[in-house]
Amino acid sequence: MPMELQAQEIPDISQNYTNCFSTNSRSFRMKQSAFYLIAESIVISIHLLVFFTSRIAINGFNNDLTQRSIVWCKLRQSFGTSFTLISLSIVCFATIDQYLSTNYNPFLKQLSTLKFARHLTCGAVIVWLAHGIPFIVFMKILPVYGCTTYYDGFNTYVTYIYYLILSGLLPIVIMSIFATLAYINVRRIVKSRIAIFRRRLDRQLTAMILARVAFLVAVTLPYIIDRIYIIQVQLTQIDPVQKATLQLAGAVAYSLFYLSYAVCYLTFCFCY
Numbered sequence: 001m002p003m004e005l006q007a008q009e010i011p012d013i014s015q016n017y018t019n020c021f022s023t024n025s026r027s028f029r030m031k032q033s034a035f036y037l038i039a040e041s042i043v044i045s046i047h048l049l050v051f052f053t054s055r056i057a058i059n060g061f062n063n064d065l066t067q068r069s070i071v072w073c074k075l076r077q078s079f080g081t082s083f084t085l086i087s088l089s090i091v092c093f094a095t096i097d098q099y100l101s102t103n104y105n106p107f108l109k110q111l112s113t114l115k116f117a118r119h120l121t122c123g124a125v126i127v128w129l130a131h132g133i134p135f136i137v138f139m140k141i142l143p144v145y146g147c148t149t150y151y152d153g154f155n156t157y158v159t160y161i162y163y164l165i166l167s168g169l170l171p172i173v174i175m176s177i178f179a180t181l182a183y184i185n186v187r188r189i190v191k192s193r194i195a196i197f198r199r200r201l202d203r204q205l206t207a208m209i210l211a212r213v214a215f216l217v218a219v220t221l222p223y224i225i226d227r228i229y230i231i232q233v234q235l236t237q238i239d240p241v242q243k244a245t246l247q248l249a250g251a252v253a254y255s256l257f258y259l260s261y262a263v264c265y266l267t268f269c270f271c272y
Contacts, residue, residue: 032117036094047083073147078132088171089124095178102185168224175213223257
């Protein structure tokens with residue numbers, strides 16, 4: 001990837017650390033949605049630090065460890081998929097929680113607790129780290145393709161289950177549905193007799209989550225489509241112009257996907 005990505009990732013990391021402190025105010029500290037946003041910032045920061053180190057080695061020292069070290073080839077893919085799914089899961093949890101916390105139904109409302117939010121987040125971390133184990137098993141450095149999967153069955157799983165469903169359609173559908181329902185709930189709260197401070201707090205958190213979801217959906221779709229296409233097409237069997245076009249499209253999609261991490265910070269700036 002181009003060097004511009006490195007310059008982009010530096011503010012992304014610092015911005016996500018800023019989130020951890022800016023949301024830790026008295027009014028937001030005990031809100032489950034704030035907990036999810038802080039947890040997402042931590043996961044994103046770790047993700048960017050791991051991959052930023054790899055980019056420095058590749059572009060700064062011309063040393064692509066994924067092509068030289070089988071251990072790094074396996075771990076990089078495993079961590080990348082795990083942290084991506086953890087981040088998406090946290091956004092889904094935050095969206096669902098905001099719907100529950102603003103709901104008029106007492107039974108649904110009581111499901112929104114900080115303890116439950118912590119359990120869900122810990123569960124997602126455990127499940128998706130375990131999900132990364134097959135990548136450690138099936139990744140291999142091949143002479144032509146570099147660090148890639150060598151088992152066709154697992155390659156099919158990555159294409160249609162991981163990219164298309166787990167990191168594509170499933171989180172997009174969940175986030176879109178519950179973000180819309182949370183927005184409807186907040187519109188009802190505005191017309192109710194709930195305390196002004198509570199209404200303002202719910203509106204702020206809902207606005208943050210809606211902005212995060214909208215941008216995440218917009219930038220995730222091109223990345224998912226690009227990854228599925230690249231996996232299915234053998235780049236060595238197409239002409240150089242088409243190959244260069246695909247690489248350019250991939251670079252743009254990749255940049256947009258990681259740009260979404262910075263939005264986790266920008267939502268706070270515009271919604272406070």
